[in-house]
Amino acid sequence: MIMGLLEELPAFAWILIKIVAILIPLLLGVAYLTFAERKVIGYIQGRIGPNRVGFRGMLQPFADIIKLVFKEIIIPVRSNRYLFFVAPIFTLTPALIAWAAIPFAPNLILANINAGVLYVFAMSSIAVYGILIAGWASNSKYAMFGALRSAAQTISYEISMGFALVGVLIAAGSMNFQDIILAQQGSLLNWFFIPLLPLFMVFWISGIAETNRAPFDLAEGESEIVAGFHVEYSGVSFALFFLAEYASMILISFLLAILFLGGWLSPFEGIPGLDEWFAWVPGLAWMLLKVSFFLFAYLWLRATFPRYRYDQLMRLGWKVLIPTTIVWIPVVAVLVKLNVGPWFS
Amino acid sequence: MAEIRNYTLNFGPQHPAAHGVLRLVLELDGEVITRADPHIGLLHRGTEKLAETKPFNQNIGYMDRLDYVSMMCNEHAYVRAIEKLIGIEAPIRAQYIRTMFDEITRILNHLLWLGAAALDIGAMSVFLYCFREREDLFDCYEAVSGARMHATYYRPGGVYRDLPDNMPQYQASKWHNEKETEQRNANRKGSLLDFITDFTERFPARIDEYEKLLTNNRIWKQRNVDIGVVSADRAKQLGFSGPMLRASGVEWDLRKMQPYAMYDKMDFDIPVGLRGDCYDRYLVRIEEMRQSNRIIRQCVRWLREHPGPVIVDDPKVAPPKRVQMKDDMEAMIHHFKLFTEGYCVPAGEAYAAVEAPKGEFGAYLISDGANKPYRLKLRAPGFPHLAAFDEMTRGHMLADGVAILSSQDIVFGEIDR
Numbered sequence: 077m078i079m080g081l082l083e084e085l086p087a088f089a090w091i092l093i094k095i096v097a098i099l100i101p102l103l104l105g106v107a108y109l110t111f112a113e114r115k116v117i118g119y120i121q122g123r124i125g126p127n128r129v130g131f132r133g134m135l136q137p138f139a140d141i142i143k144l145v146f147k148e149i150i151i152p153v154r155s156n157r158y159l160f161f162v163a164p165i166f167t168l169t170p171a172l173i174a175w176a177a178i179p180f181a182p183n184l185i186l187a188n189i190n191a192g193v194l195y196v197f198a199m200s201s202i203a204v205y206g207i208l209i210a211g212w213a214s215n216s217k218y219a220m221f222g223a224l225r226s227a228a229q230t231i232s233y234e235i236s237m238g239f240a241l242v243g244v245l246i247a248a249g250s251m252n253f254q255d256i257i258l259a260q261q262g263s264l265l266n267w268f269f270i271p272l273l274p275l276f277m278v279f280w281i282s283g284i285a286e287t288n289r290a291p292f293d294l295a296e297g298e299s300e301i302v303a304g305f306h307v308e309y310s311g312v313s314f315a316l317f318f319l320a321e322y323a324s325m326i327l328i329s330f331l332l333a334i335l336f337l338g339g340w341l342s343p344f345e346g347i348p349g350l351d352e353w354f355a356w357v358p359g360l361a362w363m364l365l366k367v368s369f370f371l372f373a374y375l376w377l378r379a380t381f382p383r384y385r386y387d388q389l390m391r392l393g394w395k396v397l398i399p400t401t402i403v404w405i406p407v408v409a410v411l412v413k414l415n416v417g418p419w420f421s
Numbered sequence: 422m423a424e425i426r427n428y429t430l431n432f433g434p435q436h437p438a439a440h441g442v443l444r445l446v447l448e449l450d451g452e453v454i455t456r457a458d459p460h461i462g463l464l465h466r467g468t469e470k471l472a473e474t475k476p477f478n479q480n481i482g483y484m485d486r487l488d489y490v491s492m493m494c495n496e497h498a499y500v501r502a503i504e505k506l507i508g509i510e511a512p513i514r515a516q517y518i519r520t521m522f523d524e525i526t527r528i529l530n531h532l533l534w535l536g537a538a539a540l541d542i543g544a545m546s547v548f549l550y551c552f553r554e555r556e557d558l559f560d561c562y563e564a565v566s567g568a569r570m571h572a573t574y575y576r577p578g579g580v581y582r583d584l585p586d587n588m589p590q591y592q593a594s595k596w597h598n599e600k601e602t603e604q605r606n607a608n609r610k611g612s613l614l615d616f617i618t619d620f621t622e623r624f625p626a627r628i629d630e631y632e633k634l635l636t637n638n639r640i641w642k643q644r645n646v647d648i649g650v651v652s653a654d655r656a657k658q659l660g661f662s663g664p665m666l667r668a669s670g671v672e673w674d675l676r677k678m679q680p681y682a683m684y685d686k687m688d689f690d691i692p693v694g695l696r697g698d699c700y701d702r703y704l705v706r707i708e709e710m711r712q713s714n715r716i717i718r719q720c721v722r723w724l725r726e727h728p729g730p731v732i733v734d735d736p737k738v739a740p741p742k743r744v745q746m747k748d749d750m751e752a753m754i755h756h757f758k759l760f761t762e763g764y765c766v767p768a769g770e771a772y773a774a775v776e777a778p779k780g781e782f783g784a785y786l787i788s789d790g791a792n793k794p795y796r797l798k799l800r801a802p803g804f805p806h807l808a809a810f811d812e813m814t815r816g817h818m819l820a821d822g823v824a825i826l827s828s829q830d831i832v833f834g835e836i837d838r
Contacts, residue, residue: 121549140528221452221819291640300820302437382640383543385820386452419488 094186098175106322107137113375120379147311150169152215155308159213163318164309167206169325170416174199178330179253181340181359186370192253193241196331200286200324204230205289210317211260214308225294225386232393233285233292239401240279243272243408244335247419257339262418263346271411272417274404276336278397281371283328285393289374291381292389328372330363337366427455430819432726434463438541438823444809444821452818457811464558464837472797476763478577478796484784485571487799488835491530492562493522494777495835496575499797501681501773502786503577506766509738513683514729515579520683521617521720522565522574523775524713528624528779529558530830531706531713535631538703538827541642547634554627557620564588564613578739579732584724586612614721621718628710634705645700649813649825652697659812660805663780665829668705669697675776687716699828706830709778737764763792779803779830801835 111126111133118125126133151157164365177192179185189195204227211223245251247268248259260267269276285292296304306317339358344350384392412420428449433439442463451570464760468487472480479606484495497519504510511519536551559569573766574581588609593602608619635641651661656669666673674691676684692708694701732739740759741752758764768790780802789795806829813829814822 117546121546122553123549183612217428293543294820301822379546380634381544382539382635382638382644383820384640385644385818387818388640388643 091186093210098186099172102172102175102323102326103319105326106319107141109322109326110140110318111137111373112371113378116372117379120376141315144311144315149311149313150308152308156213158310159209161212161313163206163210164313164320165206166209167320168316168323170199170202170206171320171327174324174327177253178327179257179334179339180363182254184360185254188252188254190250190252193245193251193256196327197238197241200327201230201234203320203324206317206320210309211305214305216308218301218303218307219305221301222296222307225301226288226305227232228386229285229288229292229294229389232390233397235283236278236393236397236401237282237286239398239405240272240275240282241335243275243276244268245407246405246408246412247272249412253334253339257341260338260341261345264338264343266418267336267338267341268419271416272336272404272408274400275396275408276332278401279335280332280373282397283332283392284374284377285389287324287328289321289325290378291383293378293383294386294389323345325371325374326367329367329374332370333363333366337365338347339366426716428575430723438826440537440826440828442837443826443831443833445810445826447819447822448694449819451522452820454814454817454819455492455583457814457822459807459809459810462837464833466838468838469797469799472794474793476792477766477788477794478759478763480552480797481575482571482573485573487801487838488530488777488779488782488803489570490533490832491526491778491782492570492572493519493526493574494530494775495782496573497523497682498773498775498782498784498799500575500577500788501775502784503766505771505773506769506786507577507738508767509578509735511579512730512733514583514724514727515731516682517724517727518580518584518731519575520687521724522561523682524716524720525558525561525617527713527778527827528710529555529718531710534706534778534827534830535703538824538830539635541823542641542825543637544634544641545549547631550631554624557616559616561613561620564616567761575701576732577717578735579730581732583731584613588613588616600632609732614725617717618721619809621714621721625711632707636707642700644820644824645703645828646698647696648699648704648775648817648821649828650696650698651809651813656697660807661780661809662802662805663778664702665780667691667800668701669692670694675774675781677729679774681773681775684716684718687719689716691730699824702828757816765790765792766794774800777802777837779832780806782835799835799838801838803829803831803836807831807836 114136115125115133126136129135129139137155151160176186176198177195179188207226207230208223211219211226214220244256248256250256250259288294288296294304296306301307306314309317340363342351342354342357342359342362344354430447430449432445434442434444439445444463446458446460447454466486468483471481481496481499484499485492487495528531530735532551532555536651539545539547559699562572562574563569566574588611590609591597591602591605593599608616621667627752651659651665651669653670656666656671661669662673670693672691672693675681676689689712689759690707692712694705736752736755740757741749745752746756764800766788768788770785770787772783774781781800782802783800785798785800786794787796810826813825817825
């Protein structure tokens with residue numbers, strides 16, 4: 077038995093190395109996403125943004141991390157100490173483990189599982205428990221409001237997101253991310269965002285709502301419930317929530333790129349001339365380019381729109397987004413059945 | 422069986438949407454507000470009592486600090502009350518300057534309101550855009566009085582001094598090189614009036630930009646339309662004034678109804694709302710900014726062509742000229758007396774009100790013939806507005822409460838006094 081485990085050791089070590097190779101760039105990505113957010117929103121608002129720490133403020137995220145690490149974690153009296161500590165971990169873990177099934181490039185994937193879509197979807201849904209627990213364990217009324225809003229919001233938007241996914245599954249005929257990307261092969265016109273345009277929009281909007289970002293940031297709702305579910309958190313425990321939020325922002329952007337914009341496929345595929353010219357660009361670069369577009373959109377929306385009210389958000393989710401998906405799924409099914417080209421021929 | 426009780430939420434005084442130091446005790450049924458109980462007094466500084474211990478002319482500075490986003494309008498009401506008691510009238514040029522600065526103040530206030538209201542509803546960029554424009558107006562304040570906010574520029578009998586012929590300039594620094602500095606100084610080459618003209622030319626386009634972001638934005642409309650509706654009759658009963666009253670459809674503006682300063686010579690319209698909801702209050706204030714811009718332009722045109730004195734030539738009320746004091750003993754004594762003892766004001770009572778950006782701001786002054794007020798009562802427009810908060814929010818959701826509060830344009834300096 078022990079010998080058997082020892083034989084498995086190199087494989088374990090290899091997986092561990094892969095995990096580290098995903099997590100470290102991811103955490104760096106989160107750090108620089110916060111920096112990009114401050115810079116982009118700064119320029120949108122006619123400000124400069126952070127520019128003092130390091131060259132043009134490049135070290136600002138690290139200064140922030142150091143500050144957060146050295147801050148005291150304040151535990152409110154009469155809070156549930158144990159759950160209060162566990163909640164941020166509950167939020168962060170699913171946001172990180174979901175990355176296992178994400179394909180970065182043709183062969184760059186930790187676990188190429190067949191039910192990848194379901195797995196990622198399940199993981200992103202579990203994150204709401206962390207928020208619920210945080211809101212309840214803090215024993216604060218503002219946190220409670222944040223948690224309740226967040227629970228209602230995440231659950232209802234999960235449904236429209238799930239329906240949008242069904243459309244993709246029908247179109248691709250697979251739940252494996254690599255297969256979904258390969259199903260979009262051919263040219264830019266083969267990408268799913270054209271036949272699935274309504275589902276693409278629904279998934280995008282729901283993705284923003286799912287990550288509790290503006291204009292759906294009701295769970296935090298600065299001007300109404302101060303900071304919502306994480307109002308009582310400070311220092312590292314707050315940083316974990318922060319990390320989880322940004323990691324899931326990146327995750328949703330990756331999902332959008334994979335499911336609708338052809339993942340690591342080159343946009344010049346199938347165009348004579350341009351295709352060969354850009355052949356040297358690795359798939360990862362195309363992927364990151366598409367992801368950064370969605371991340372920029374996140375920041376852009378945040379700087380532009382006012383916030384929804386709780387009931388209006390529910391109305392949008394249940395009365396607009398879900399009916400849209402329900403109408404479009406049969407349409408996709410018919411398109412697939414009739415082998416309508418160029419996507420399903 | 423357990424008794425079901427509503428959730429009581431303590432909102433403020435340290436809350437991002439509390440607009441200073443408001444404390445609200447909200448009774449919530451789910452997210453629906455069933456009762457709102459505003460608690461005031463956390464910024465109470467006893468201005469009215471303080472005024473009784475200072476000579477008349479030394480109280481002007483306190484007025485700035487009442488509604489600290491519409492400084493000069495507060496000064497205007499107080500100064501006018503003193504002028505009424507003494508029976509003097511400011512020179513016509515001073516009246517025009519006051520009119521112009523009242524309107525600059527109105528734009529200042531409405532810009533801050535717009536930014537804060539948008540921020541409360543979640544549109545944070547508008548806040549910073551508004552502050553960009555406020556910067557120029559603060560420069561105008563600075564150019565005439567030396568202070569960017571608490572100016573103490575209006576004095577009984579006129580204004581502190583005439584408009585300056587040149588504007589302060591930016592200087593090049595480590596962060597702004599020569600070329601950039603040159604650009605920043607481009608509109609500061611001429612006099613203050615040139616600077617203001619430049620602003621009034623730019624400003625309408627800027628308002629259009631804000632409107633593009635908000636007016637037809639579906640989320641903004643969903644958050645504001647039919648929220649906190651007050652009917653015209655009810656608004657009158659509640660003692661509303663200013664944009665709050667006009668948004669409910671009552672055409673009442675002291676600038677038209679009881680003209681003071683030079684408003685009877687000005688050509689401007691007063692916007693009136695139809696429904697009395699938060700959206701109408703937003704539209705009314707946006708339009709008021711455009712009208713203020715119009716008034717400022719008219720004042721600038723007149724001020725360019727008509728030089729003259731800006732304060733009464735009465736050494737008992739207004740300080741003598743600096744030059745006179747150098748070699749005139751009489752002037753020196755007047756100056757000393759004015760700035761230590763002040764002056765005695767004939768016994769009597771006077772009420773003077775101005776259309777401050779938030780509504781009717783009034784000063785009721787009683788003098789017993791001494792050099793200090795016997796009693797000063799200030800009528801703050803925000804007070805009745807806040808008092809109606811409970812009625813306006815009942816049955817709305819928590820997020821609407823925030824929208825209503827910001828649509829009232831509450832500033833605690835004047836409510837607590």
